[in-house]
Every structure is written in C-alpha cells, then in structure tokens.
Amino acid sequence: MDYNFLEIEPKWQKYWSEKKTFKAEIDHNKPKFYVLDMFPYPSGAGLHVGHPLGYIASDIYARYMRQRGYNVLHPMGYDAYGLPAEQYAIQTGTHPEVTTFKNIDRYREQLDRIGFSFDWDREVRTCDPKYYKWTQWTFIQLFNSWYNNDTQKAESIDLLTVEFEKNGNARINAACDQHEPFTADEWKAKNEKEQQELLMNYRLAYLSDTMVNWCPELGTVLANDEVKDGLSERGGHPVERKLMKQWSLRITAYAQRLLDGLNTIDWSDSLKEVQRNWIGRSEGATCYFNIKDHDEKLEIFTTRPDTMFGSTYMVIAPELDIVEKITTPEQKAEVKKYLEWAKNRSERERQSEVKNISGIFTGAYGINPLNGKEIPIWVADYVLAGYGSGAIMAVPAHDSRDYAFAKHFGLPIIQVVSGGDISEESYDAKEGKMMNSGFLNGMEVKDAIRATIAKIEEQGIGYGTINYRLRDAIFSRQRYWGEPFPVYYKDGVPYMLSEDKLPLLLPEVDKYLPTETGEPPLARAKNWTTEEGYPLETNTMPGFAGSSAYYLRYMDPHNDNEYFSKETNEYWKDVDLYIGGDEHAAGHLIYSRFWNKFLFDIGIACEDEPFKKLINQGKIQGRSSFVYRVNHEKYAEYLLWEYIKQIGDEKKWIRDYRDGHRKFDFYNEEVNLIIEIKSQPKLEKLESYYEEYIKSTDKKLLLLPIADIIDMDEEIMEATKKAVENTDKGVIFNHHEIRPLKPIFVSKGVKDRKLFSTPLHVDIDLVENDILNLESFVSWRPEFNDAEFILEDGKYRCGYEIEKMSKSKHNIQNPDALIEKYGADTLRLYEMFLGPLENHKPWDTKGIEGVFRFIKKLWKLYFDDEGNIALSDAEPTKEELKALHKTIKKVKDDIERFSFNTAVSSFMICVNELKDLKCNKRSVLSDFCILISSYAPHIAEELWSILGNQESITYAKFPEFKEEYVKENDYSYPVSFNGKMRFKIDLPVDMSKDDIEKAVLEAEEAQKWIAGKTPRKVIVVSNKIVNIVI
RNA sequence: GCCCAGGUGGUGGAAUUGGUAGACACGAAGGACUUAAAAUCCUUUGGCCAUUGCGGCCGUGCGGGUUCAAGUCCCGCCCUGGGUACCA
Secondary structure, X not given: OOOOHHHHHHHHHHHHHHHOXXXXXXXXXXXXXXXXXXXXXXXXXXXXXXOXXXXXXXXXXXXXXXXXXXXEEOOOOEOOOOHHHHHHHHHHOOOHHHHHHHHHHHHHHHHHOOOOOOOHHHOOEOOOHHHHHHHHHHHHHHHOEEEEOOOOEEEEHHHHHHXXXXXXXXXOOEOOOOOOOOOHHHHHHOOHHHHHHHHXXXXXXXXXXXXXXXXXXXXXEEOHHHEEOOEEOOOOOEOEEEEEEEEEEOHHHHHHHHHHHXXXXXXXXXXXXXXXXXXXXXXXXXXXEEEOOOOOEEEEEEOOHHHHHHOOEEEEOOOOXXXXXXXXXXXXXXXXHHHHHHHOOOHHHHHHOOOOOOOEEEEEEEEOOOOOOEEEEEEOOOOOOOOOOOEEEEOHHHOHHHHHXXXXXXXXXXXXXXXXXXXXXXXXXXXXXXXXXXXXXXXXXHHHHHHHHHHHHHOOOEEEEEEEOOOOEEOOEOOOOOOEOOEEEEOOEEEEOOHHHOOOOOOOOOOOOOOOOOOOHHHXXXXXXXXXXXXXXXXXXXXXXXXXXXXXXXXXOOOOOOOOOHHHHHHHOOEOEEEEOHHHOOOHHHHHHHHHHHHHHOOOOOOOOOEOEEEEOOOEEEEEEEEEEEOHHHHHHHHHHHHHHHHOOHXXXXXXXXXXXXXXXXXXXXXXXXXXXXXXXXXXXXXXXXXXXHHOOOOEEEEEEOOOOOOOOHHHHHHHHHHHHOOOOEEEOOOOOOOOOOOEEEOOOOOOHHHHEEEEEEOHHHEEOOEXXXXXXXXXXXHHOOOEEEOEOOEOEOEEEEEOOOHHHOOOOOHHHHHHHHOHHHHHHHHHHOOOOOOOEEOOHHHHHHHHXXXXXXXXXXXXXXXXXXXXXXXXXXXXXXXXXXXXXXXXXXXXXXXXXXXXXXXXHHHHHHHHOOOOEHHHHHHHHHHHHOOOHHHHHHHHHHOOOOOOHHHOOOOOOOHHHHOOOEEEEEEEEOOEEXXXXXXXXXXXXXXXXHHHHHOHHHHHHHOOOOOOEEEEEOOOEEEEEO
C-alpha cells in the first residue's frame, strides 16, 4: 500500500467534522487549556503560505495538550469588518457583507484542507448582529462608567452623580478632563444639558472635540496606530490633523495598570517593550513658573527637576492660548507671523522635514522659582501642545534639543551637572554631581531630583508627577462597514439606547459613500432614527472594536442573553496561549487588554489580563527571482569605458551626466566622447547642432553612434556622421562588441552585470534552483521572443531577493498547490521545520522535498517490501526503546518550549534509527504515531487505525518517558587538551572523578598529547567532559 | 538619535544551565538500480594544508577580556532587521 495523502487527508477531515472530534465542552474533571489564534481578516486574495504558520503551531500545541489530558478550547472566527470590502463596495456597489462572506467561505475551505483541530461550532464573525450586539453593549457600559483613581477601577456613573449631588466634585479623584471644582449646589443648579456635558468629561466612552488624524482620501479618521509616518497604514494616503467631534475611549485612565500588567504575563521582552514605549510613562515634576508683570503662571512638566538651576529660557507650544496673553506689544507682530507659519505646516511636513530649528521670543519673562532669575519665554514648535502642559523650562546644558535651540538663538547655557563636556553637545546622562545649583550643589542627580521635588512641594509651586505618552483612543469612523453606535441625540446631547433595543442593526444604504454634505454613509439610511424620532449616531466603530474581546465570546458564542455566562467564563477564564503576528503589538493587544480590564472592573470577566502567554510568529517572506535586462544605453557606456581603459589612463577621464542631455558622457583635456542616444535634436537641426558644438571647442570629438543598438534612424545616423566628418576634429568610433537592438538578458554571474542591467521580477514557477527555464520564460512574456540571453556555463542563473510576498513580485506561494503536490501533513511539518516560530524567514520550497521523503519513510515502517502491513507483537529491543524514548523526551520538551522545528528533526532522527533497526514492533510504532500526530494528524490517524484502533488518535494518551530505556552504562568522554578536543574514551557513567582522571591519563592516545610532560591540571566533569591542562 | 532583536557552512537552521561547534534538512559532487527518466538507495560535503594511511592548522561579524574551557559571560566597535521619534 502506497502513501496516498490525496485519499487519506480528506477522509480524516470528514471524520473529524462528522464526529465533532474537537468540540470543546465544559468538563470540571479536566483542567482547561485555551489556545487562541489571532482571527484573520478574510481578504480577497485567500491564504498564502505565511498565514497558516501560526495556526499550525497553535494546532500542534492544542492537539498535544488534548493528549496530555487537558480540556482544550481551540476556536476560530473572522475579523469581518474592514476597509477592503468597503472600498470594493464603493467601486462596484456590492454589499460588503456579500464580499466578506464569499471571502470567508474561501478561507474556510483553505483552512479545512490543512487539518486544523478547531471547534467550528464556536465560530464568531464580528459583523454578525448576534456578535456585535455585545460590542454595542460594552460601549454602553463604557459610557456609563468613570475611572476612580482612588480605587483604581471603573465605577458606575450613577454613583458619581449621587456624589455630585452631595459634595460636588471636591472628593472625586477621577481620570478626567474636568479640573474646575464645583459644589453640590452648583451641580444642582445646572440643567440636564449642562450636567450631561459635564459628565462627558468623566465617562470612559466620551464625545468631544478632538484633534484627530483625518485621512481625506479614505474619508475617515484614523487611530494613532493606524498612521505610519504621516500616512495611513492602509493605502498609504496622507493624513492631516483636524479638530472634530468624535467618540473616544478613555484608555489613558488605564495607563498604569496596562503597564503593571505586563509584569504578570509571559510575553516576549521585545513585545512588552513596544507596549511600554507606547504607554510611555515618565516620572518627573510639574512646576508653576511666575511670569514677570503677569498674574498668569506657566505650568511646565520636566523629568529633570534637578536641573532647574540650569534653566535659561522657557518654551511654549504655538497652539497654546497663553502665548497671545503674555506676548509683549513689541513682539506681537513677529509672534503672530510665527504662529501663522507654524499652523499652516501640515503634520507630514513637520515630520518629514529635516529638523529645522524655529521659534520666536514672546518678550515675556518667566521667573525661575528656585533662584528668582528672569528667563525669556519663547514660542517654538519643537514643544508639542499635546504632551505634558505644552510648555517647558529649557535646560540647554542637559537636553540635546534645548542645546541645539540655545546655540541657534545664542541663549545662555549653564552646566549644573558635572561629568560631561558641554562645549560641543549637551550632557544628558543622569549621572554626576550637581554644581551651580544653590542648595543642590554636591548632590548626586538622583538625590537632587528628590530634593527639588520636596522643595517645590514645600513651597506650594509644584509637585512630583507622572506623565504618559498614551493618548485616548479615537473611536469614531466615518465609514459604513462597521458596528453602529447604540447612540441617539436629543437636543444635541448623546444618549444610549436601552439594552433591550440591541443589537442596533447596520442599516441598508443606497451608496457606500459619504453624503453630499460630507456626513458619514449611515446618514444615507432611511429612517435612521429611534422610534421616537430622535436621530441616531451616523459614525461607526473602528476595526479594533470587534476584535477587542472576541476571545471572551468564544467561551459562550451562542448566548443571546449575556456576553457570556459566568459559568463558562469561570471555567475557561483566560487565554493560555495566544499566537499571532507582531503587527498587532501596539494596536489590538493594547485595546484588548484595556477592554478586558474594563470588563474585569465591572465584574463581567474574571481575569484582569486576557492573554497569559503570547507568541509572535514571524512572517514568511517570499523569495523573489530576478532576471537582468540589459540597459542598452548603459551597456554602450560600459563598453566605451572599457575601451577607454584599454587606450589609456582612465583617471584622466571624467564621466558627466549634466543637464540630463547626456551629450558629453566622457571627457578629458583633449577629447570629448559622445554617446548618441534616442533623445536628440530633430534631423534638420542635427548637422548644425554638432557643427556649432565642434566649432566652439578645441577638443577632439569622439562620437559613438549606437544606432545599431538603439532605435536610430539611418538618416539621423548619416547626418551625425556627416556633422562629424565636416570637421577635422571628429572621429567616428565603432566598437566591435556593440550588440544589435534586441532585449538582452544577462545571467547573474556575468562580469560587471550590475553596471548595465536592471533586475526584473520573474515568476518563481519558471525558475528551478535559480536556473531559469528559458522556454517557459519566453512563453510567459512573449514580448521577449527574440531576446538574447548571455549565459554562464550554458545556463541562465537568476538572482534572488527576500521580500514580502506579493502578487506584483511574482513570489506568492499558495498552500493549495503544495497540498495537492505533497499533502497537508508535509506542509504542516515543513512550515514548522523552516526555523524557530518567532523568526522572520524566507519561504523556499526546496526543502519541502526532504520532509516529504521523511513522511514516506515513516509510512514504510509499517509495511513490508510488498506493501503489506507488517507489524510484530514481539518485545521491542533495547535499541528500539532507546530510540523511541529519546524522542518522547525531546518532542515533549520541544513542544513545551515552542521549539517546533527541533521536534521535527528529532522525528527524522527517530525514523532514521527505527529504519536502520528494521523496527516493526507494534508498541514502538504505536507510541511514535501518537508523538507525531499533533504535527501530522492525517497520516497519524491512518496509521493509528492500521494499528487496529477504532477511535481517533486525538485523545490517545501522550506516551510516558521512561528514563531507564535511555540510560547507558558507558559515557563516551570527550578528552580535550588545553580546551581542544583530541579523542574520546568510553567510561562507566558511575565512575568516580579520580578513577576517570586515572583512566584518561593512562589511555594510549593521551600519552601522545602529554608527551612526557606532567599535566598541570585535570578537570573532570562527570558525564560531560575531561580537560587536561598541559 | 533612542529602544529592541539578531549576526554560526553554498542555504534554512542545531548546540536548552559556559563543557565534543555545524544536529536535522536543502543544495552540490560521485556512485548503484533503470533502455531512459522519475522514484529509491549508498558515499562525500565548514575552510586550508597533507593525502599512502595517520593526520595537522584555522574557524560562530570585528577587537580585547574573564575562565581549565566562550557561539554562549563581560567591555569596546561594525553590520542587518524591526519599533519609535522634537514626548521635555
């Protein structure tokens, strides 16, 4: 019987699906284990080989844990809202749901062919009303909550209003935009609208005028993590700053908890680092500086209060209102000009520009509270309005930006921390003793920071504080294809729908574009109002809304009364293993943690952190192939240059490309060489053109007519020749190597190829081992029918480069084709064998053959030469047991430390050994079958049934490792001399160190190296190594 | 600039706690079987020198150091990839 994966694989996929083998149900007799993949956005292109990488790894882990006796939850679903389907809808009128569902079907089909052990009964789609009902529900809860900094958790807004009635806001310490104190009476005096407006400052989901990233091209705002380098992450369109009324989530309230939580979870250091940077905590002090001749104070934030004595000027961000208030009449005009200029610079301009130093003096002076010195106040756009208070005390001696600014405008620089030279650059390190700093002198920086904070607190002019870079998450999108907000407006004030009205269904619209008046597409919906006629919100939620808590919904996906039941949540708790790409490090993974913490606060979720262990699988990159097309012009130049090298000293020659005319490509003192190219004067002008030029120069003229290799009219050619011959200075140069006008491709190794050819992507299917199939190439690109190929050793060798997989690069590897050729088991094993899961690695199909050979070898262990099942019930030999148990240990260890690639090689080693031992023992092969079943489930199921089992191998017990089978009597000691391994000697494992030393020194080989000398030292490490120092 | 990860044969990678560097594969070369091809099997395969066998020297980006012993630890550099950027 041959290994026929085309038959085996669909057979077992059908079996699993029919028997619901992977259905997970609460079972209190078993420990739970939750393995989750980041659910995919179903794009139109389908899966390529990079997608399943993480899914295969998580599937192996899930299957392994089932065999270890865990109750495994391993669900899959779809992140179904997204821009591509909407863009397609705008172009074609097709409802995004139609496109999305079609893509989902295609994804499902592809996923099914790889043999994943998902519990498909739990599938969720974010665009399903039954699902987004709970996204809307959570939004209502966020709206109805505020964050209490005293208790460090979200609390009900109703309790807050009760407190306002009683005491005003005096005793409330909230994460809040409201700083003005008010009394209970003042609160009660407010009308409904005013109260609502005030409460908006407290709510965790709030509506406000916010500076947003507006993308005109996409017609929507974007979150900070959706903008890269001033361009939209999707589509790469320009993004500008704009003030708009938008829903936001007060994620900043959770900044400290999001930071602290990182210490409790098992994520990679680099990923935690990304999150820490994104949150951007900095400790420092807030301090108020008096302004000379003004009642106003200037609030500043600094992380270096210790350097306050070194502050020689202050800077305010141009956006701040206080600028106008304090500017002196003399400076008014200048400042106004500057503010105007700063305002009109777009965000992208500001970012892409080489750091220009700009700023203007306001005429006002601040007073340094520690030494009473008057220091000038400047306006400059290197200070950002959005961070801290938008104003700084500048300490040029110890901050590089202040330093550059001070140097530029000639402001004083005073060193206050010793230990660095500030003549060329600032000394930013927090090390050294204080100087020029009054009461701080002689202190270490750390102590000085503490002392300064104590001092300003004592004087009541400041306090120690913490700032975060994290911004609130803007939650409105002006799009159609997203969750509608459960919000209506009464008198311009937003109210939540009652929960029994959920889900608020996404309405039908005639077009998916904004309205003529610029309103979002939902404004096109008919009767988009409540029953009472109040208008509904026309924005929709962003992509991260639906993906922020899908892992919780998997626990109880069909529950229409609750998000998920308490029972299911308390059983499944949190995700034990989460696998996905690192592109979500700053977006999804922060939002999810925030969302989860909020649900935890309101008592819905029982765990504070959602993802205990997280692994980022690396991207699989494509390996593009290239052919090198000769650029005729450059080639001619190259040949010419080679010629020059032959005739003389090339150093005297200059290559010139000026004016883009490329008339005088090479020249020296006596001669101009001209390469005549396509773009030349009209025929009638040509003769006079050259004659004029020739007259104007004393030099000799060497003309290279390359009409025979580029399109040059014969007449023009003649005219050119004539022009040259009319003078006595002209020479016509003909190079014998110049080739006819045809496309030319040079093989990779041809000398100086880079100088005259340009690489061109070639479809990877036309290339094998970097050798191009010329016939297929020409039929792929008929326009190169008459092309000439410059070969090496009779072959055309292609170049290659590792790049992102994409259609335009012709390097897409589709898993379907590989599954047809090798089967899903081989694909699974190969993707794991490629390298460590977390590495980015190039896809290269060369290696898949080796894995396929291995699978076939494994299959053959169960059969004799005639192809009949041949299994023996005899006792396994010592060697067979050793091979098996070595592998059991290795595979178990490797899976548990997520080293999937090394487990595959230990499978290979084991099969090689069993094959050499001609092992056909049922017990050994049976255990091995279980070992490999998580990696290659189809072949394992088939062999498992051949072994006589009736049930699926899914719940077979993972074999137990027995030390006794791998124990050896002897260990082969490597013996090294001065650290260099010289020979090996077999000695009993339990031999004493003294005896080992003796035995080694007496060994015949040892004598050669000792060479009569006395060893100075002998190091014996039991069952490891012996080192002799001579 | 700053932060993080990494640098090992022709290629992907292995070496888990400082203890035999290059496991396992790919590719390449040679051979067996075959009319031939495919498939399969066997041998060799880090570099250099020696080659009649024995062998020897060098070698984990570079330069130092610690150690009986360094791919692994420490110091200083170089390079690659990623994140981030007037965040005070």
